[in-house]
Amino acid sequence: MDLKEKVHAAFEQRFATEGKLYASAGRINLIGEHTDYNGGFVFPGAIDKVIMAEIKPNGTDKVRLVSVDFDNAYCEFGLREEDAPEPSWARYVFGVCREIQKRGGKVHGFDAAFAGDVPNGAGLSSSAALESCFAFALNDLFNDNTIDKFELAKIGQSTEHNYCGVNCGIMDQFASVFGKKGHLMRLDCRSLEHEYYPFNPEGYTLVLVDSRVKHELADSPYNKRRASCERVAAKLGLETLRDATHEQLNAIKGEITAEDYLRAKFVLEEKDRVLAVCDALVAGYYDTVGRKMYETHAGLSKDYEVSCEELDFLNDVARECGVTGSRIMGGGFGGCTINLVKNELRDTFVATAIKRFAERYGHEPKIYDVVISDGARAL
Ligand code: GLA
DSSP, X not given: OOHHHHHHHHHHHXXXXXXXXXXXXXXXXXXXXSOGGGTOEEOEEEEEEEEEEEEEEOSSSEEEEEEGGGTTEEEEEETTOXXXXXXXXXXXXXXXXXXXXXXTOXXXXXXXXXXXXXXXXXXXXXXXXHHHHHHHHHHHHHSTTOXXXXXXXXXXXXXXXXXXXXOOOSHHHHHHHHOBTTEEEEEEXXXXXXXXXXXXXXXXXXXXXXXXXXXXXXXXXXXXXXXXXXXXXXXXXXSSGGGOOHHHHHXXXXXXXXXXXXXXXXXXXXXXXXXXXXXXXXXXXXXXXXXXXXXXXXXXXXXXXXOOHHHHHHHHHHHHHTOSEEEEXXXXXXXXXXXXXXXXXXXXXXXXXXXXXXXXXXXXXXXXXXXXXXXXXXX
C-alpha cells in the first residue's frame, strides 16, 4: 500500500466516509545550521518525503485523529479545551488549531487520519511537515485560504514553542510550506525574504546517511544553544547575532563564558558560509560548497557541540571516501549527515558507510537519496 492508500484505509475504517487529502514535506538544509533563530540565513529545500492527511469537517466542535504510523492510535480533543492532549503527535495538531484560533482564524471540528514517510527524529523535520500539513489544510477547509503562507509557517513554529517545548527557528516550517520542486531557497530568517535557487548540481547527488541515533529536541540542549546566542546578543546590545561581527565578539570575550563565546563564534562563521555557498552553487564551484559543508560539520561538532560520536564517524568516513562535502544536518544530537557526492562515487560511498558504521555500532545506517520537491499542498 502506498501512503495515500494507507491513510485512506485508516480514515475509512474509523470514520466510514471520505475526506480531502493534503500533504506537506520534510526538508533538507544544504547549509546554515542554527542560524535561523539568530536572524541569519539558511539554505533549505523541501523533499519528496511527506506527512499526508485525509481530513473532513465533522460538524461538531471536536477534533478526532487517527495516527496511522502509531498503530492507528486514536485521540480526540475539544476545540475549546485548554490543555493539550497527551500523545505528542496529537499535540502538534492541537497546537496548530490553537495557533490559528489565536490569530482570529476559524477552526471547526474535523476528522483526520495521517501518516508519513519522513523518518522520525532523523533531522528531516517530520514535525514541521505535520504542522504545515494541518495548517495548510485547516486554512483551506475553514478559512478560504485567507491565511498567507508566511503565517502558516509561523503557526507551525509557534506550535513548537507553545505546545512542544522547542524554541526552534523558522527554517523547517518555512521550507515545508514554501518548498518548490527542484529548488533550494535562500531564506533571510529576519525579513523572511527568500530567493529560490535551481538545484541541479551536474555530476553530483545529495545523499543522506541516517545514523538512526534518535534525538529529542524538546527539553534538550537545543534550547540551551539558543539561550547562549541570546545572551551574547544581549551583551552586545543587539537583538540577534545577525548583525554581530567577529571584532565585536572578540571584544567581549573576557566577559562571557568560554562556552557562550564558542557558540556565538560558530554562528558568525556559519552566517558567512551560507552566503558563500549560495554564490559557489550558482558558479558551479562544488568543491567550495563541499569544503564549506565540512567546515560546518567541524564547527557544529567542536564549537556548537551538537554532534555525536556516530555522526563524527560518518563525517570521517565521507572524507576518507573522497566525498565532496559532508556534515551533520538539522538541530543535531543524532539524525543524518548530508553528503554532496560525485555520481560515480555514490555507490562506493554508500556501501562503505553502511559496512563501516555497522561494524562499529552494530546497526546499519539508513540511506536516502534526496529529491527536492514541493511543500504543503492539497492532493
Ligand atoms: C531544528 C530547528 C530549526 C533549526 C535547526 C538547526 O531543525 O527546528 O529551527 O534551528 O534545528 O539549524
